[in-house]
Amino acid sequence: MSWDAIKEFLTPEVIWFLVGLVLLLMEFALPGLIIGFFGVGAWIVAIVCLVTEIGINAQLGIFIASSVLSLLLLRRWIKGVFLGHTGSKQDLTHDLDEFVGQRAVVKEKIVPKVGGKVEFHGCNWEAQADGEIAEGTVVEIVGKDNITLKVKTL
Numbered sequence: 286m287s288w289d290a291i292k293e294f295l296t297p298e299v300i301w302f303l304v305g306l307v308l309l310l311m312e313f314a315l316p317g318l319i320i321g322f323f324g325v326g327a328w329i330v331a332i333v334c335l336v337t338e339i340g341i342n343a344q345l346g347i348f349i350a351s352s353v354l355s356l357l358l359l360r361r362w363i364k365g366v367f368l369g370h371t372g373s374k375q376d377l378t379h380d381l382d383e384f385v386g387q388r389a390v391v392k393e394k395i396v397p398k399v400g401g402k403v404e405f406h407g408c409n410w411e412a413q414a415d416g417e418i419a420e421g422t423v424v425e426i427v428g429k430d431n432i433t434l435k436v437k438t439l
Contacts, residue, residue: 297344301331318364319356326352384426389436391422403434410434 305327312321329351330344339347384405392409395401395418403412403424411433418424418438428435 296334298331298334301327301334301344301348305331318360318367322356322360323348323352325355326350384429384434387426388439389424389426389434391418391420391424391436394418394420395436400433403436405434412436414438 305324308320308324308327312318312324326348330348333339333347334344387405389403389405389410389412391401391412392404393402395403395412395414397413397415397417400411400413401418402409404410405426412424412435413430413433414424414436416438418436423439424436425439426434427437
């Protein structure tokens with residue numbers, strides 16, 4: 286491929302499309318749900334460049350405006366769609382009722398202030414207790430703190 290063929294291929298709409306594609310792919314590698322909106326902004330500029338010829342300043346203005354507007358207007362909604370409910374909107378006592386009173390089996394000895402592990406519903410959980418509890422003991426769940434279960438012996 287010659288330089289002229291490459292120059293002919295790299296029109297503004299193709300460049301903006303490729304920039305948008307790279308930014309959207311980066312969104313998968315980097316957390317935060319922010320970079321993807323700039324990828325969408327780049328694709329909006331690519332569409333505008335397909336329809337009409339505009340200068341680089343106008344392209345950059347459209348890119349910045351569309352990216353920031355979409356970020357401000359849509360991020361919370363899209364984050365809710367992909368990540369689910371937030372703690373402030375969810376009734377956290379509902380989840381607690383599922384655990385309290387249930388039984389689990391100690392998988393790693395529980396030592397006060399150090400903790401251990403219990404198996405509950407087929408999954409291993411971090412566990413805390415007021416006293417030492419040996420491995421293999423059946424325990425009752427009395428509370429939950431994030432991903433740590435508070436347990437006591439039966």
